[in-house]
Amino acid sequence: MEMKEQLINAVIRNMEPELEVSQLKKLKIVLTINLNNLSVEKESRDLVIYDESSDLAAYKQYFVSMKLRGLAQGTIELAMRTIDKFNRWAKLPYKEVTTQDIRLYIAQRDMVDHLSSATLDRERGAICRFFKWLFEEDYITKDPGRRVEKIKVEKRLKKAFTPVEIELMRNACRKPKEKAVIELLLSTGCRVTELTLLAMENYDQQRGSITVVGKGNKERVVFVSARAKVAIDNYLVIKPHTDGPILCGLHGVGTAMTANGIQKMIKEIAKRAKVAHAHPHKFRRTAATLALKRGMSLNDVRRFLGHTDVDTTLQYIDTSGSDLKLEHEKYVA
Numbered sequence: 366m367e368m369k370e371q372l373i374n375a376v377i378r379n380m381e382p383e384l385e386v387s388q389l390k391k392l393k394i395v396l397t398i399n400l401n402n403l404s405v406e407k408e409s410r411d412l413v414i415y416d417e418s419s420d421l422a423a424y425k426q427y428f429v430s431m432k433l434r435g436l437a438q439g440t441i442e443l444a445m446r447t448i449d450k451f452n453r454w455a456k457l458p459y460k461e462v463t464t465q466d467i468r469l470y471i472a473q474r475d476m477v478d479h480l481s482s483a484t485l486d487r488e489r490g491a492i493c494r495f496f497k498w499l500f501e502e503d504y505i506t507k508d509p510g511r512r513v514e515k516i517k518v519e520k521r522l523k524k525a526f527t528p529v530e531i532e533l534m535r536n537a538c539r540k541p542k543e544k545a546v547i548e549l550l551l552s553t554g555c556r557v558t559e560l561t562l563l564a565m566e567n568y569d570q571q572r573g574s575i576t577v578v579g580k581g582n583k584e585r586v587v588f589v590s591a592r593a594k595v596a597i598d599n600y601l602v603i604k605p606h607t608d609g610p611i612l613c614g615l616h617g618v619g620t621a622m623t624a625n626g627i628q629k630m631i632k633e634i635a636k637r638a639k640v641a642h643a644h645p646h647k648f649r650r651t652a653a654t655l656a657l658k659r660g661m662s663l664n665d666v667r668r669f670l671g672h673t674d675v676d677t678t679l680q681y682i683d684t685s686g687s688d689l690k691l692e693h694e695k696y697v698a
Contacts, residue, residue, distance in 0.1 A: 369400050374426055381429050386582075390433055420459050423504045424448070427495060435581040439558065447491040459499055464509045467492055471516070486516035523680075525651040530640045537638035541600040546612065546622075546630060548593035550645060553577070554652035554670055555587065557624045557645035563611045570594075575611075579671040587669070653681045 373396045377389060384392065427448075431441045454470055455462060471489050474480050480488070493510030500508035526534075531551065538544040549560060559577050567576040573589050589597065597611065606618045612627075614620035627645055635643030649670070656666050667678040 369403070373397060373400065374429075375422075377433075378422075378425050378429055381432065386432050386435060389429070393433070423459060423499055423502075424452075426502070427498055430498065437558070437580050440580075444491045444495070447488045448495050450488075451492050459496070460505045462496065462509050464512050467496075467510055467513045471513070482516050482518045486518050489513060489516055523650060524642075524647075525654040525682075526640070526643075526647060530638070530643075531651070533638040533640055534634050534643070537634050539637075541596065541603055542612065543630060543634055545593075545596040545600040546627060547634065547648075548590065548596040549612075550648035551652055551655075552590040552593035553587040554649050554656070556580075556649060557627050560612065560627060560645070561610065561621045561624055565606060565608050565611055568597075568611060577671070583671060585668070585671045650681050653678065657682055 373393060376396060377393055380392060381389060428441065428445060431444065451467075451470055454473075455466055457466065467489070470492075471485055474488060475485055493513055496505070496510040497508055499505045534547060535544070538547060546560070549555065549563070553560075553575065555563070555577060556579070559579055562578055563575055569575070573594055574586050575589065577585050577587050579585060600612075604613055604618065606613070609619045610621035612622045614622050614626065624645075631643055631645055631648075635641075653666050653670055656669060657663065661669070663675055663678065666682070667675050670678055670681060672678045672681075
């Protein structure tokens with residue numbers, strides 16, 4: 366890696382805690398342009414930069430690269446936690462890690478920690494992507510993850526809530542806030558993190574629409590049902606506000622509910638309703654399944670959920686319906 370690129374990477378790493386992703390991208394472009402006609406030599410200039418051959422520098426740069434790619438914060442944190450676990454277990458310089466080391470780590474996570482095949486494959490993927498990046502960025506000379514086999518994950522049919530379960534949970538709501546959460550999840554099909562970010566400024570009450578900021582900071586417009594609008598209106602009566610998060614957190618107006626707070630709320634409602642296996646993401650699956658059954662095309666369901674391709678959407682739909690195959694053939698022939 367050239368010294369010029371090392372310098373740019375060092376500046377980006379140092380500024381990462383202070384700047385937004387869009388600002389980091391702009392800074393990198395500005396540095397690249399302005400340093401284009403300059404020669405940067407470590408031994409001839411009094412510059413303090415990271416040693417790019419060090420594992421710590423590589424680790425930090427990988428973190429920054431994921432931010433620059435626009436990955437969700439939760440995705441980045443999960444990947445870095447997985448890499449941290451592997452680092453603590455292996456205790457090796459990255460250039461000395463072998464294919465067998467990665468295989469052995471995955472085997473131990475399977476035999477000792479008894480992880481599910483889905484979790485094992487997710488960890489394998491995170492580790493292998495990291496070493497692939499190290500190889501492509503010339504931090505290491507061989508990619509030890511290239512020959513690590515994917516783990517077969519048994520695909521189970523994931524069910525949506527039944528109409529009866531939905532009504533039981535609606536009836537089990539004791540507070541306007543609980544009702545608003547349930548109806549918003551069913552109406553918008555939002556991810557739980559998206560729900561926490563729903564803002565009054567983005568809520569068009571006349572049109573019944575909300576602009577959602579999804580994965581990769583992509584925006585889409587979702588619509589609220591009549592039930593959801595009534596639930597929001599009732600909630601705003603006891604918690605009046607015109608800006609900030611729609612669903613307020615524990616500290617009142619201006620603060621947002623957390624994903625954990627919503628998950629806990631759903632569990633409590635489901636417990637009162639005696640509905641098993643309830644969690645926020647199941648509402649997203651339910652919203653997609655109901656939309657398809659009520660006549661929305663598969664392609665429109667894809668847009669509704671904020672997916673890039675239909676294949677991803679298919680994983681969210683309870684495929685027990687007989688119309689799915691026909692819809693699939695329209696768009697994925």
